[in-house]
Amino acid sequence: MATMQDVADRAGVSIATVSYVVNGTKNVSPPTRARIEAAMDELRYRRNVVARALASSRTHIVALLHPVLGNRLGGTVMGFVIAASNGARARGYDLVLWPVEDEEQMSHLLAGGLVDGALLMEVRVHDPRVDELVTSSVPFALIGRTHDETLPFVDIDFAATIDTAMRHLTDLGHQAIALVDGNDETGWVADLGPTVRTEAAYREHMTAVGGRSVVISVPPNAAGGIEAARRLRDEAPEVTAILLMNEQAATGLVRGLRELGRSVPSDVSIVAVSSSIEMGEMVDPVLTVLEAPARELGQLGIDALIDQLEGVDTSRRQVLLPCTLVLGESTAPPPRARPPAGPAARPGGH
Amino acid sequence: MATMQDVADRAGVSIATVSYVVNGTKNVSPPTRARIEAAMDELRYRRNVVARALASSRTHIVALLHPVLGNRLGGTVMGFVIAASNGARARGYDLVLWPVEDEEQMSHLLAGGLVDGALLMEVRVHDPRVDELVTSSVPFALIGRTHDETLPFVDIDFAATIDTAMRHLTDLGHQAIALVDGNDETGWVADLGPTVRTEAAYREHMTAVGGRSVVISVPPNAAGGIEAARRLRDEAPEVTAILLMNEQAATGLVRGLRELGRSVPSDVSIVAVSSSIEMGEMVDPVLTVLEAPARELGQLGIDALIDQLEGVDTSRRQVLLPCTLVLGESTAPPPRARPPAGPAARPGGH
DNA sequence: CTGAAAGCGCTTACAG
DNA sequence: CTGAAAGCGCTTACAG
Numbered sequence: 001m002a003t004m005q006d007v008a009d010r011a012g013v014s015i016a017t018v019s020y021v022v023n024g025t026k027n028v029s030p031p032t033r034a035r036i037e038a039a040m041d042e043l044r045y046r047r048n049v050v051a052r053a054l055a056s057s058r059t060h061i062v063a064l065l066h067p068v069l070g071n072r073l074g075g076t077v078m079g080f081v082i083a084a085s086n087g088a089r090a091r092g093y094d095l096v097l098w099p100v101e102d103e104e105q106m107s108h109l110l111a112g113g114l115v116d117g118a119l120l121m122e123v124r125v126h127d128p129r130v131d132e133l134v135t136s137s138v139p140f141a142l143i144g145r146t147h148d149e150t151l152p153f154v155d156i157d158f159a160a161t162i163d164t165a166m167r168h169l170t171d172l173g174h175q176a177i178a179l180v181d182g183n184d185e186t187g188w189v190a191d192l193g194p195t196v197r198t199e200a201a202y203r204e205h206m207t208a209v210g211g212r213s214v215v216i217s218v219p220p221n222a223a224g225g226i227e228a229a230r231r232l233r234d235e236a237p238e239v240t241a242i243l244l245m246n247e248q249a250a251t252g253l254v255r256g257l258r259e260l261g262r263s264v265p266s267d268v269s270i271v272a273v274s275s276s277i278e279m280g281e282m283v284d285p286v287l288t289v290l291e292a293p294a295r296e297l298g299q300l301g302i303d304a305l306i307d308q309l310e311g312v313d314t315s316r317r318q319v320l321l322p323c324t325l326v327l328g329e330s331t332a333p334p335p336r337a338r339p340p341a342g343p344a345a346r347p348g349g350h
Numbered sequence: 351m352a353t354m355q356d357v358a359d360r361a362g363v364s365i366a367t368v369s370y371v372v373n374g375t376k377n378v379s380p381p382t383r384a385r386i387e388a389a390m391d392e393l394r395y396r397r398n399v400v401a402r403a404l405a406s407s408r409t410h411i412v413a414l415l416h417p418v419l420g421n422r423l424g425g426t427v428m429g430f431v432i433a434a435s436n437g438a439r440a441r442g443y444d445l446v447l448w449p450v451e452d453e454e455q456m457s458h459l460l461a462g463g464l465v466d467g468a469l470l471m472e473v474r475v476h477d478p479r480v481d482e483l484v485t486s487s488v489p490f491a492l493i494g495r496t497h498d499e500t501l502p503f504v505d506i507d508f509a510a511t512i513d514t515a516m517r518h519l520t521d522l523g524h525q526a527i528a529l530v531d532g533n534d535e536t537g538w539v540a541d542l543g544p545t546v547r548t549e550a551a552y553r554e555h556m557t558a559v560g561g562r563s564v565v566i567s568v569p570p571n572a573a574g575g576i577e578a579a580r581r582l583r584d585e586a587p588e589v590t591a592i593l594l595m596n597e598q599a600a601t602g603l604v605r606g607l608r609e610l611g612r613s614v615p616s617d618v619s620i621v622a623v624s625s626s627i628e629m630g631e632m633v634d635p636v637l638t639v640l641e642a643p644a645r646e647l648g649q650l651g652i653d654a655l656i657d658q659l660e661g662v663d664t665s666r667r668q669v670l671l672p673c674t675l676v677l678g679e680s681t682a683p684p685p686r687a688r689p690p691a692g693p694a695a696r697p698g699g700h
Numbered sequence: 701c702t703g704a705a706a707g708c709g710c711t712t713a714c715a716g
Numbered sequence: 717c718t719g720a721a722a723g724c725g726c727t728t729a730c731a732g
Contacts (some may be wrong), residue, residue, distance in 0.1 A: 345717075406708085
């Protein structure tokens with residue numbers, strides 16, 4: 001591996017001058033620059049990133065902190081990770097994945113000086129990692145928000161998203177709408193920003209329209225979905241539409257409903273919130289989803305972090321993106337609102 | 351941030367001695383060691399990993415090379431990434447995610463000296479990245495195999511896995527068994543090791559038992575599944591069981607079959623190969639799956655790489671792990687082999 | 701068992 | 717426009 005000194009020798013200049021052209025930090029006369037570039041080509045020179053990091057005290061590496069607990073499936077998370085990784089590279093940074101158990105381990109890692117900053121995902125409403133980061137001096141960016149909404153963040157606009165979902169269902173004629181979301185033994189899922197904010201937006205909407213809020217929390221799996229169907233029958237049989245914030249329970253829910261004699265969408269409609277088209281297609285009937293802007297969030301998150309590293313004031317940057325409604329086959333008018341099938345039964349008909 | 355020099359000053363020793371206790375590279379007398387450890391605690395010393403990397407020419411970072419093209423959903427990939435990341439940390443390494451378009455970009459990145467080695471995923475049978483790596487001197491490990499089976503690797507044992515699947519189906523009484531796998535415009539999916547090896551093992555099995563091989567390749571989505579159902583009816587109506595190597599087409603396949611009047615599992619059985627329990631649960635009926643050992647592969651892959659970095663001879667290490675059969679609801683005896691329902695119809699009955 | 705010193709490959713004021 | 721030189725914070729023969 002050729003070093004900068006090798007290039008300097010071959011071009012007949014000092015190592016400093018090579019550094020200037022490699023980094024574009026100072027003007028170098030065209031002839032000198034040409035000689036240096038030729039030398040670099042001939043020697044296939046690649047600047048050693050470790051040496052650069054030590055000398056400049058900037059590693060150009062950023063960490064993506066992912067909680068070990070939360071390795072949920074979900075195309076959303078994967079899309080987000082990949083977008084962040086690509087976005088970092090596009091700006092000359094590398095993304096390292098750091099599985100972080102708790103805030104203590106996090107500080108430990110951050111103190112090693114390997115990374116210039118950190119990007120947090122799966123942010124909880126009460127997130128000790130964030131508390132630790134604000135007291136430390138490590139630059140960071142959040143995908144999601146804690147309860148402290150004065151910090152910068154990029155996140156899904158849950159209010160707008162739930163609004164869209166509700167409008168879609170209301171336009172179809174639904175009034176009794178329930179929310180089915182996720183839960184686990186640790187309480188981790190229940191404290192996630194998306195869970196909390198979706199529920200808040202849902203309750204707010206129901207209160208505004210004078211309806212009753214029905215929230216059912218079940219584990220993120222097929223059994224959870226079946227349980228949700230049963231509890232809905234027992235606790236709120238009037239419900240004709242479900243907001244689903246638990247994609248892994250989707251198939252179980254459809255199945256549970258069917259086993260109780262209710263089919264989707266003719267008896268009950270389902271809208272999956274903050275999901276993906278791919279996940280929606282895994283269900284029969286194909287789910288109507290509010291597609292999470294995973295790639296956009298990944299990109300915006302990494303941009304916020306890198307902007308900050310490069311001196312841009314991001315302290316006031318708070319970005320909210322809504323999910324996009326993608327119609328599937330799981331939503332339809334509620335039974336009573338639907339016009340009867342044949343002309344014979346049409347009320348007030350001929 | 352305290353430096354090693356700060357620690358040395360406070361403990362009244364030289365910086366070299368501090369380095370010896372930090373790294374455990376030389377014996378240090380108990381009293382000296384105690385003084386140094388106290389100083390480290392008091393100063394909250396953390397060794398600067400960048401400086402260590404430059405001095406030792408070992409960064410303790412390894413890259414996980416993931417093709418940008420192949421950002422497929424799939425719990426398997428995510429599980430594997432997380433296991434590799436955890437496994438690396440457990441051995442004192444960090445994993446960086448590198449989205450790599452092609453082998454040229456890969457070499458470029460590797461030349462920067464940031465990583466000690468690379469772990470490849472989504473290995474294709476003809477993989478230019480691997481060709482490039484063997485000619486370079488960068489240590490690497492493969493999750494998957496190319497056509498060149500003299501290289502070390504860790505991979506799924508497709509022969510054993512297909513064997514298990516076939517035995518399960520054969521035990522139930524199936525004989526006409528088809529393979530439905532994946533395909534895309536680029537041909538990328540078709541060249542993936544798992545696709546190629548599953549098909550080879552399937553054909554071999556069918557030939558051995560004197561059956562006809564039926565292979566249907568469709569896009570990895572709901573429409574693909576529906577297409578597969580139609581083609582099966584047209585091209586091989588005798589088929590009573592399907593090996594599915596395309597989890598994203600699963601729901602479409604079940605649905606397509608049903609729309610053609612064939613239900614799962616009473617008319618047609620399905621076994622999903624190299625899938626996950628989570629994905630199987632996304633389908634109704636819950637799929638019988640051959641669960642991929644994602645976490646084990648991630649762990650073994652990272653271990654192979656790190657062992658190599660630490661001087662262990664891994665040149666002969668080839669590990670194959672079978673998938674595990676997890677029974678769902680999608681497999682049952684074929685229609686004709688099943689005993690009729692009531693005693694009235696029992697052949698040879700009273 | 702401990703230390704002085706060279707060196708890893710760069711960046712960056714500073715001087716000319 | 718170009719260069720000499722200090723310095724980033726460690727590791728590692730080598731010497732004692």
